[in-house]
Amino acid sequence: MSADEALSPARTPVVVAIDGPAGSGKSSVSKAAAVALGYAFLDTGAAYRALTWLALERGVPPTDAAAIVGLLHDFHYTTEVHGDTTIVRVADGARASVDVTEAIREPRVTAAVSDIARIAEVRIALNEVFRRLIRRTDRPGIVVEGRDITTVVAPDAEVRILLTAAEEVRIARRSAELSPGAASTASQLRERDRRDAQVVDFLTAAPGVTTIDSTELDFGQTVQAVVELVRATTSPH
Ligand SMILES: Nc1ncnc2c1ncn2[C@@H]1O[C@H](COP(=O)(O)OP(=O)(O)O)[C@@H](O)[C@H]1O
Numbered sequence: 001m002s003a004d005e006a007l008s009p010a011r012t013p014v015v016v017a018i019d020g021p022a023g024s025g026k027s028s029v030s031k032a033a034a035v036a037l038g039y040a041f042l043d044t045g046a047a048y049r050a051l052t053w054l055a056l057e058r059g060v061p062p063t064d065a066a067a068i069v070g071l072l073h074d075f076h077y078t079t080e081v082h083g084d085t086t087i088v089r090v091a092d093g094a095r096a097s098v099d100v101t102e103a104i105r106e107p108r109v110t111a112a113v114s115d116i117a118r119i120a121e122v123r124i125a126l127n128e129v130f131r132r133l134i135r136r137t138d139r140p141g142i143v144v145e146g147r148d149i150t151t152v153v154a155p156d157a158e159v160r161i162l163l164t165a166a167e168e169v170r171i172a173r174r175s176a177e178l179s180p181g182a183a184s185t186a187s188q189l190r191e192r193d194r195r196d197a198q199v200v201d202f203l204t205a206a207p208g209v210t211t212i213d214s215t216e217l218d219f220g221q222t223v224q225a226v227v228e229l230v231r232a233t234t235s236p237h
């Protein structure tokens, strides 16, 4: 235990764990639900993306597991919430911290991130970072979203949700966001889900995990479903 943890009053934030495939609405819905609940928000995919960005900057091939694990010593990532935006920064060697908020969404990062996410040592190291961020939350709760939050990062979370939507609906939402040819968005999203699913299962709900399927729900209804589940689970009976 670090000195600041020892000094802080005993307090356990409510953890809301949300997993799901690409384009299911995890980050947008989680962020809006966190705002409605007055909770903090942690986008774990942003950390995998930030490490991928660093590897590409340094010219380290994402498939070179040993070199990527070596990069972890030099990987210092921070997030700050400013209104609706979460600013992600990475300390890049001699340069002070670099704002990578937009760079981590670039197609070159999206195309390489699954290679990095399949390295076991990377997952172990990032999971430790996530658990520390969860413990240090200064809010009454935190919404944490990713692929293995309900099963690995926070299996004891009070609220555990699998957020899904039909594949064609997820592709249409992502295409509307990115705007280039829907065909490439579709094949990239399918391929990334296929590769990610080889590492962690985010397509079936683990025991105790509630599925919210947003195929027929609009954005507001999906946020409402999450918020209602959290309130129903955490309010005193
Ligand atoms: N229920 C919904 N109805 C309509 N659009 C949605 C819904 N949920 C999410 N979206 C939109 O779909 C897109 C993808 O959502 P995002 O949160 O980036 O997904 P993920 O983090 O799971 O990849 C965003 O533009 C988001 O606003």
Ligand SMILES: Nc1ccn([C@@H]2O[C@H](COP(=O)(O)OP(=O)(O)O)[C@@H](O)[C@H]2O)c(=O)n1
Pocket (backbone or CB within 6 Å): 021, 022, 023, 024, 026, 027, 044, 045, 046, 048, 049, 113, 114, 117, 145, 146, 147, 148, 149, 192, 196
């Ligand atoms: N908990 C997590 C979160 C993300 N990831 C990896 O990080 C990538 C990017 O995650 P993301 O949540 O930003 O992806 P989107 O679903 O938003 O497109 C995923 O494709 C996975 O390879 C993971 O392995 N485990």
